Amino acid sequence: MKYKLIGLLSVALTLIAIIFISRSMPEDNGTRYIEHIMAEEKEACKLHENDTICTHLPIVNINTNGTEIPGKPIYDEEFRVIDYTLATDGTTTIKASLDVINNEKAYNHLTDPKTDMGEVMIRVRGHSSRRFEKANYFIRFIDSAGENNLQEFLGMDAHHEWALHGPFLDKTLIRNYMWYNIAGEMMEYSPNVRFCELLINGEYRGLYLATEMITAGKEGARLSLSVNKKDNTFSGYALRLDWGDTDEANKLYPFTNYTTRAKTQHELVYPGTKNMTPELKEAIKNEFSLFEKTLYSYDYNNEKYGYKNYIDTDSFVDYFLINELTCNYDAGSLSTYIYKDTPGKYKMCVWDFNSACDLYQESAVVTESFNLNSRLYFQMLFMDDEFTDKVVNRYHELRKTVFSEEYLMNFIDDTVEYLKPAIKRNYDKWGYTFSPEYDLLHPSGRNLRTYEEYLMQLKDFIKKRLAFMDENIESLKQNSTESKTKKYNEVSD
Numbered sequence: 001m002k003y004k005l006i007g008l009l010s011v012a013l014t015l016i017a018i019i020f021i022s023r024s025m026p027e028d029n030g031t032r033y034i035e036h037i038m039a040e041e042k043e044a045c046k047l048h049e050n051d052t053i054c055t056h057l058p059i060v061n062i063n064t065n066g067t068e069i070p071g072k073p074i075y076d077e078e079f080r081v082i083d084y085t086l087a088t089d090g091t092t093t094i095k096a097s098l099d100v101i102n103n104e105k106a107y108n109h110l111t112d113p114k115t116d117m118g119e120v121m122i123r124v125r126g127h128s129s130r131r132f133e134k135a136n137y138f139i140r141f142i143d144s145a146g147e148n149n150l151q152e153f154l155g156m157d158a159h160h161e162w163a164l165h166g167p168f169l170d171k172t173l174i175r176n177y178m179w180y181n182i183a184g185e186m187m188e189y190s191p192n193v194r195f196c197e198l199l200i201n202g203e204y205r206g207l208y209l210a211t212e213m214i215t216a217g218k219e220g221a222r223l224s225l226s227v228n229k230k231d232n233t234f235s236g237y238a239l240r241l242d243w244g245d246t247d248e249a250n251k252l253y254p255f256t257n258y259t260t261r262a263k264t265q266h267e268l269v270y271p272g273t274k275n276m277t278p279e280l281k282e283a284i285k286n287e288f289s290l291f292e293k294t295l296y297s298y299d300y301n302n303e304k305y306g307y308k309n310y311i312d313t314d315s316f317v318d319y320f321l322i323n324e325l326t327c328n329y330d331a332g333s334l335s336t337y338i339y340k341d342t343p344g345k346y347k348m349c350v351w352d353f354n355s356a357c358d359l360y361q362e363s364a365v366v367t368e369s370f371n372l373n374s375r376l377y378f379q380m381l382f383m384d385d386e387f388t389d390k391v392v393n394r395y396h397e398l399r400k401t402v403f404s405e406e407y408l409m410n411f412i413d414d415t416v417e418y419l420k421p422a423i424k425r426n427y428d429k430w431g432y433t434f435s436p437e438y439d440l441l442h443p444s445g446r447n448l449r450t451y452e453e454y455l456m457q458l459k460d461f462i463k464k465r466l467a468f469m470d471e472n473i474e475s476l477k478q479n480s481t482e483s484k485t486k487k488y489n490e491v492s493d
């Protein structure tokens with residue numbers, strides 16, 4: 001009897017240990033699905049020439065029954081955006097149906113069997129990209145009652161919220177795909193993406209990138225945050241620094257909102273308004289403010305009270321490095337995501353590389369300087385020599401893997417090779433935008449005339465930037481040089 005009990009107990013203990021270990025295992029980054037490497041090769045279709053859509057990529061069909069998709073900009077006489085178009089009922093989205101054509105082994109055609117994915121609510125999304133003719137869309141899958149409908153989409157984990165990103169300013173068409181995937185190799189989470197070709201009401205719209213919106217999902221999909229129910233007093237959460245063009249209910253006003261000159265707003269992206277309570281919002285605001293006050297305090301790097309108790313340093317290091325490598329200047333101010341489970345530490349997530357690698361419309365980027373180290377949070381982090389050392393060491397480590405020139409150049413070439421016929425189809429539709437009257441970059445000399453030139457621009461930029469960072473990464477240490485007073489900052493207890 002005694003032995004039986006001991007036997008049972010040890011089985012139970014082993015089970016508990018297994019559950020505990022599997023829960024505390026770090027995210028396995030080795031399993032990220034990188035489409036151009038992992039997509040199953042399809043046998044080329046020999047039946048069709050250029051007159052029909054015959055593609056190895058999935059075809060996504062959206063049907064609005066002819067209704068205009070809302071969210072396009074409305075301009076004043078001086079071409080300034082003053083508002084966005086609405087649906088006829090005054091709301092921001094309209095209902096549409098969505099189906100996918102994706103044969104397992106064969107090329108896809110419009111006449112092939114479709115997978116009906118039901119209804120979606122859809123609108124144009126983005127900020128400056130809303131001006132572009134090839135729009136980006138936000139879609140939310142809904143059921144017959146209009147409630148969120150979790151759907152697996154093009155092989156990505158089930159969720160109701162997705163973005164359809166249509167590269168337009170980025171003439172190479174691959175920036176977001178490339179950097180989301182590389183970030184996914186470095187960090188706990190980066191949005192998963194799949195290429196597709198989009199038709200709206202039967203009209204071909206070109207090459208699109210189906211993208212996970214940054215939020216939490218069921219069973220650890222996307223950000224692994226404890227999923228909030230309305231009656232919870234606390235849960236994991238995600239927030240974004242951005243323009244603040246969101247509902248007042250989503251705006252958080254933490255400490256730095258009052259103490260810095262940052263023009264951007266902290267917006268809650270998870271939990272959504274549906275599961276938010278005033279008490280939960282207040283608790284999140286207080287907890288986040290506590291981190292901010294700590295970071296901007298005299299004892300910011302103190303082992304016992306300092307910032308390291310609040311943030312996952314590696315996540316901030318990687319966020320810095322990938323955004324610096326790409327000169328992604330919005331990072332740290334706009335489209336900047338920070339999330340935290342409970343219990344847990346703050347982590348960062350990348351978003352939007354559309355203007356990265358010298359595609360800012362307003363002016364050319366300066367490849368010979370660092371930028372993000374003077375932004376909110378990072379400005380303080382770089383005062384700590386321990387943080388700076390981590391950045392420098394991690395950079396040298398990444399240069400041997402996903403930041404190696406060979407890896408990056410091959411990534412570009414292999415992606416282009418994988419997409420090739422779809423790139424041609426995209427530019428059969430949008431190729432006119434290579435001509436001078438559609439130039440989007442200032443000054444005008446930055447606009448190029450062919451796809452190949454833009455590809456070369458991306459490669460040249462990366463090589464130049466790597467050379468600069470190799471030469472100067474150590475200079476970041478000047479932000480954390482010993483000061484005469486530094487020794488007094490350290491609390492001895």
Ligand SMILES: [Zn+2]
Pocket residue numbers: 045046047048053054055107109
């Ligand atoms: Zn065919």
